[in-house]
Amino acid sequence: MKIVDLAGKRVALWGWGREGRAAYTALRTRLPPQALTLFCSEAEAVEAAASHDPLLAIEHAPNGERLGAFDVVVKSPGISPYSPAALVAAASGTHFIGGTALWFGERADADGNLPSTICVTGTKGKSTTSSLLAHLLRAAGMRTALAGNIGVPLLELLDGQAEAWAIELSSYQTRDVAASGARPGIAIVTNLHPEHLDWHGSEARYIEDKLALLTEAKPRIAVLNAADPRLAALPLPDSEIQWYGDARGWHLREDALYRADEFVMDTASLPLPGWHNRSNLCAVLTALDAFGLDAAALAPHAATFQPLPNRLQPLGERDGILYVNDSISTTPMATLAALALYRDRPVALLVGGHDRGLPWDEFAAAMRTQAPRAIVTLGQNGPRIRVLLDPIAEARGFALSSASDLAEAMSQARAALPAGGVVLLSPGAPSFGMYKDYVARGRHFAELAGFDPDAISGIAGMGIA
Template sequence: MRISELEGKRVAIWGYGREGRSALAALRWRLPSQPVTVFCSHDEAEPLRDMQDPALRIETSVNADMLAEHEVVVKSPGISPYTSPAADAALNGVRFIGASGLWFAEPAAGKRICVTGSKGKSTTTALLAHLLRASGARTALAGNIGLPLLELLDVQPPPAYWAIELSSYQTGEASDVDVAVVLNLFPEHLDWHGSEARYYADKLALVTRAAPRMAVLNAGDPRLVELDVPPSTKVHWFNHADGWHLREAMVYRGEQPVLDARHVPLPGRHNRLNLCAALATVEALGLDAVALAASAASFRALPHRLQSLGLRHGIESVNDSISTTPQSTIAALDCYRGRRVALLVGGYDRGLDWGVCVERIAAEPVTAVVTMGQNGPRIHEKLKPLAQGGRFILAEAEEVSEAVKLGLQALGHDGVLLLSPGAASFPRYRDYIDRGRHFAKAAGFDPDLINTIPGLGVA
């Protein structure tokens, strides 16, 4: 649905975070007198009242009947359409759309490359933008990575490429996609999607529903190998011997060694596979990926993603607050094999299976594990039998500050203090950024120096 089609309709915006703010700004830019209802929190209502906009109605509560007063509701990504009150309102004919969906419906010059995956999508999207810019192309970096697409509405001059990160909440809204990149799949956000099967279906809608002109897929993921790709979509595989893949730390294109990934600031095999995905995408776009590969060495790693904050008293503090699944915690541990590690783990309990992570710790014990958050007690109980006999220190904390103290005590004056929670941050923290900032401060670092995502916007 294009923004112009909202004119004269009963329109609401549900949620006034950054996506909601971008939606209201876009409506006011294109339809300045359009009546709009904003459903928001009490704190969010104050700046809205300060606008003194006579066509704006502000509501600090919401239910299905209130939503049903509107024909179209632009909802924030974190609001699930599968649960009440959204599901009830939809039965009454309310059409829900996200801010990203509004952007995709607008005509825009430049090729659209959309990246998703259960892990690594932000890094891959940023890497892709970095490589495309290294080719001399004007490129936009936006989406779930931290800049809503609607904030780049009508940008001039238009970019040649759009590098767009999409979460599983947004993939179903993509359209007119030139390249869809899917990195990997494992269970996540089951509370939002309602089931593992629906999560996979929603994630893969970027390929199955959007029917992109090309898809770049991970040959090492069985679900992607078996995916029923639309016949109009040409598939390019990475993590395959015939294409871009890894051999130890070396990045290969087929039989050709191209780049020693140890010279790229991306720790861990999973991050190096992200580089393979980005290079495969550059190649799919018709550019010389072999020639551009060396540009990856100047890439700046993103905050809150295996971000080394520095050394204090012999301890390296690593902020991996973006980690929201047990699999991402395992990937973080793999980066620090052979070193003394105090792992801080736990957060919001979404019912994910922690068995795989427990097995990893059983096979390669760390120095200490400190559990915290809502699912901390459940993880602690699973680890307790493994910790018997002093194989590793096992401790419990209420939240991050206490966990940092316990982790530092366990390490003494040597090792890695690793925040890789494997769980969402709420309700204790507003988001993973807030949690990462809290970790940085507790570990003795300035939280204001760790947040900048390089390259957002158009350059």
């Protein structure tokens, strides 16, 4: 669908975050006389009203009947199409679409192809992979866009010109690519673990929506992690598959980076903490080869990559204690990966947040052999995690406590550690309810630890450069 296809239709916008504002600007620029209705919160309505747009009607909290009055609703990614109101409206014929789909529809060639796009998704690692991909593309001298879920909506770059597009897609956006009718040049999928079950409604639908980037958008080349069992078993007759993570392609042997049987470089000193982050480098190099570049020649440029904030981010030491900000961690599997990085040091782990129903049994089982010095639970799902860990803590002898907020959790963590210890914020859960988002949670963690939150929050390289 192109934006011009909305002309004369009954069109609404649902959401006024950065994605919603980008969609409004794109529609108003392309369709100046188009009447629009915006559904948003009361606080957002104040900002939207400041546009003084006589063709923009503003309403709150739509129900299914109200949404059903529109032909097309352009919704922000965080709004689930599986919500009761959306399902009622869809049943009456309302078409829901996101800004990602509009961008792909606008940019595709006459046959629907977008060969310059490299889409990146996965439960974990997609932001680092996208950023590292853009970094190495620029090292190759290519004018490159870094956009999408990482923080710059694609519609903000609707008329931007780039030789390569590194696009991060969340599970909220992957089906949008397929809905646009466009075919990406390359799609990278890093891994699949249960997440966002509250938005998708079930693990099966999360996986289905995530994989729509492959199964429905049918990229020309699919770059897949051979170590992920779901990806390894996935039939993709319409795409050429390039594997990473095993001896067929780019892979790691301890810290050594190989392309098939060819040793390329040692990765131990790269600014990519943890084996899983260096695995993301393998994904990027595979995509660069598929893009027609000399990935082996570009690999050393990973040494100048600037790591992303809130992702296993060492903030520094205070009174002999290292503080590590992994606020982006929103699954138990991500927390286990963070713990593995500091297995040789005494760690006090802070876990818990918004409860969206993910199981913590596997995490609890791992604590029988991989427990840190101390675990502090907090947040909405803190009590549920605590119940699972209580008998294990008693048997294995690690300290286990609960806190009402992050400040109390950090106080308990510090008290449990000797000099040389690590306070690790890797909550394995979203921040909703306590914070606006994981960035706000990471900033507060930094502030409580005695560091400048502004100095740790920026992501380098977004946009076109």
